[in-house]
Amino acid sequence: MNLGVTNSSPGLHRERETHGGIQVEGLTKRYGGVHALDGLDLSAPEGQVLGLLGPNGAGKSTLVRILATLLKPDGGRASVCGFDVVRDPQAVRRAVGVAGQYAAVDEYLTARENLNIFGLLARMGKQAARSRAEELIERFDLGHAADRPARTYSGGMRRRLDLAVALIAGPRCLFLDEPTTGLDPRARVEVWAVLGDLVRQGTTALVTTQYLEEADQFADLITVIDQGREIATGKPAELKDRVGGDHLDLAVRRAADLPAAVSALAAAGLPDPKPDPGTLCVTAVLPGGTSRMTEVLRRLDGAGVEVADITVRRPTLDDVFFALTGKADEG
Numbered sequence: 001m002n003l004g005v006t007n008s009s010p011g012l013h014r015e016r017e018t019h020g021g022i023q024v025e026g027l028t029k030r031y032g033g034v035h036a037l038d039g040l041d042l043s044a045p046e047g048q049v050l051g052l053l054g055p056n057g058a059g060k061s062t063l064v065r066i067l068a069t070l071l072k073p074d075g076g077r078a079s080v081c082g083f084d085v086v087r088d089p090q091a092v093r094r095a096v097g098v099a100g101q102y103a104a105v106d107e108y109l110t111a112r113e114n115l116n117i118f119g120l121l122a123r124m125g126k127q128a129a130r131s132r133a134e135e136l137i138e139r140f141d142l143g144h145a146a147d148r149p150a151r152t153y154s155g156g157m158r159r160r161l162d163l164a165v166a167l168i169a170g171p172r173c174l175f176l177d178e179p180t181t182g183l184d185p186r187a188r189v190e191v192w193a194v195l196g197d198l199v200r201q202g203t204t205a206l207v208t209t210q211y212l213e214e215a216d217q218f219a220d221l222i223t224v225i226d227q228g229r230e231i232a233t234g235k236p237a238e239l240k241d242r243v244g245g246d247h248l249d250l251a252v253r254r255a256a257d258l259p260a261a262v263s264a265l266a267a268a269g270l271p272d273p274k275p276d277p278g279t280l281c282v283t284a285v286l287p288g289g290t291s292r293m294t295e296v297l298r299r300l301d302g303a304g305v306e307v308a309d310i311t312v313r314r315p316t317l318d319d320v321f322f323a324l325t326g327k328a329d330e331g
């Protein structure tokens with residue numbers, strides 16, 4: 001990104017101080033012998049949603065906690081809305097909202113009480129806190145339960161309340177740590193819709209997830225991390241292209257058919273089909289998507305392969321990992 005600042009060395013990133021989004025450079029954090037963050041670089045332009053994708057233990061929550069000033073890094077730099085998280089934590093706190101795996105909501109208070117208190121904590125006036133609470137109760141469809149203690153909520157309602165609390169003070173920058181984990185499909189779509197609204201209003205967001213499909217739904221840009229390091233960044237479509245697009249999963253009935261199945265897929269133009277004798281499955285990238293399926297089925301039939309199941313699916317995080325690192329995700 002070019003903000004019109006001349007940079008004699010591209011490694012210096014001098015524009016950082018004036019950048020409104022999120023900038024992370026060489027960030028490190030260790031827990032004993034574990035490098036939770038190991039020189040992490042990433043950035044989210046102002047007003048955009050960055051999807052942070054990575055397996056269990058990749059360092060996603062550690063990064064969110066550092067950006068939210070709940071945790072101090074060991075080294076490197078991070079800035080949010082132009083404020084350094086170590087030098088200027090107060091300013092960062094005023095600018096951000098967080099909802100995460102460690103939610104701030106008080107279980108024994110109602111949604112209305114929680115929202116009111118967080119409004120007051122954010123130094124809103126009494127009246128402003130109250131009307132903001134009502135607005136969020138309405139927006140997150142919590143009206144029917146707003147006077148019940150949060151501990152009686154379903155998982156989806158709890159998550160909606162977490163999000164509402166994160167939004168109380170109209171943050172310029174929002175960190176959401178796995179906001180949709182455990183939600184049913186309808187609640188997920190609602191969370192994405194709220195995210196979309198916010199970003200249209202100019203809020204920058206960093207949203208962690210373990211699912212490429214999900215990041216694809218809401219992110220302008222995706223950064224994939226593993227073992228505390230960035231391993232790929234791009235628009236969702238770019239990452240999918242790097243992974244090779246749609247995938248085909250073929251299950252055969254007889255182990256003896258596996259080699260013939262591999263040959264048939266290769267003959268149909270699928271590069272490097274991978275057989276798994278344990279599950280009697282063959283997986284391959286499907287160039288051109290479903291349009292190639294007629295050819296695949298013709299070849300399999302011609303080779304006398306007995307097909308138990310055949311599915312075409314979008315690439316998953318596992319596929320991204322495999323393509324980027326050459327190894328399966330063991331996280």
Ligand SMILES: Nc1ncnc2c1ncn2[C@@H]1O[C@H](COP(=O)(O)OP(=O)(O)OP(=O)(O)O)[C@@H](O)[C@H]1O
Pocket residue numbers: 031034035036054055056057058059060061062063210
């Ligand atoms: N308080 C802690 N003490 C010791 N180790 C920790 C602590 N917090 C995190 N870790 C370790 O740091 C690494 C990164 O953890 P982190 O929670 O940031 O990963 P994550 O990407 O959020 O994973 P998940 O998808 O499971 O939420 C892991 O190896 C984890 O075990």
Ligand SMILES: [Mg+2]
Pocket residue numbers: 060061062101177
């Ligand atoms: Mg986590």
